[in-house]
Amino acid sequence: MAVSARRGAPLTREEIYAAAWRLIDADGVEGLSMRKLAAELDVNPMSLYHHVENKTALMQEICLRVGTQLAPPPDDGLPWQDQIRALGDAYRELARRHPSLWRYVFNNPEVMSTRRGGMWDVLHRLLRLAGVPEEDVPRLAEILSSFVSGFIFSESTGGVRPDAWDDAVTLLIGGLEAYTGR
Template identity: 30%
Template sequence: MPTEPLSKKRIVAAAIELIEREGADAVSMRRIAAELSVGVMSLYNHVPNKDALLSGVAQTVLGKVEFTDDPTAHWTERVRLQARAFRQLSRDYPRCTMLVLSRELHSDVGLIPIETALATLRGAGFDGPEAVKTLRVFIDFIVGALLREVGATPSFAPRHTERRAGPVDADLFPTVAELAPLLSGGDPDEEFDFGLELLVRAAAAHAKRAPGEPDALSEAAAPSPEQLT
């Protein structure tokens, strides 16, 4: 069977496979050439440098997001579908998804999920600033959930307390000691759905406030006259 001609698509696919096996730090033009059994200089006919290759990986992976959007569904259900679509991408390509999140993509593919999400929120009645802020909150949650799953968990919110050198001192940290079994376990899918539902319900409650009603979120964030003196 003849070998498929070298192309940018084939080079990017090899990089994706390598990243998922060994991480982004393993990628180099020489390593990709070895993976494809070609001369390293032949890669430069299709990809100018490593940075362009990694951008190609990010764009390709992000382009695999499949939004099963239903325009007839309630906007809250559409938000759930969109969030879970991105989460599925992170499950299929966990290491490449981290690359997607760390790079600024200068292409239309990077705008597709943003356009879909913002249009959904605007259709739900959110004005421009509210739609953007709400989208960012959901993105922060999804990214945070992904970081926890891949083990990049902040030290103040451990998932695996059993990795400590010894047991938690119950006298100093009674609540942590009591809940240690829960902190060291948990179902990532269940926790994601729980957090997503909290955000959806909060966004729905915010959207339902009466026209002209003060924005409680903005009021809560605004300093009181006493705080300004």
């Protein structure tokens, strides 16, 4: 790792991601540039490229990291309906804490191209618990994710009132109950 003459300390990937995340939360994704990030870290912009391929790769990693903040419901024996509601609440809360980053993910789904791990594993488990046939789990997970994401997007743009969330989740759960006959 090269040491910047200005900084006097080696630059790390962790430092880059943390600074980029701060800039995104403060100024939005559109306000992030590699030059601004370099200025924030007091390094030459080219120094960043020793650690990160480009802005797209940087955004992919930040999106994966924000996903680790999701607090999914534990597998604690509560009815699947309660756990689905808790998962939806956690996802919505995460989107509200990082609205610019969430809108970026919503508009650039390729940054979250993997549909496994974290939230996806929990959602798949809950769909199985609800009685969804194994072959239908991935497809229904995509549908539910799209439904919840669409609601959150509409809520963030004023298209739907925030107090409609509970009704939306109740409809989602009712639809799953009808689908599985449970």
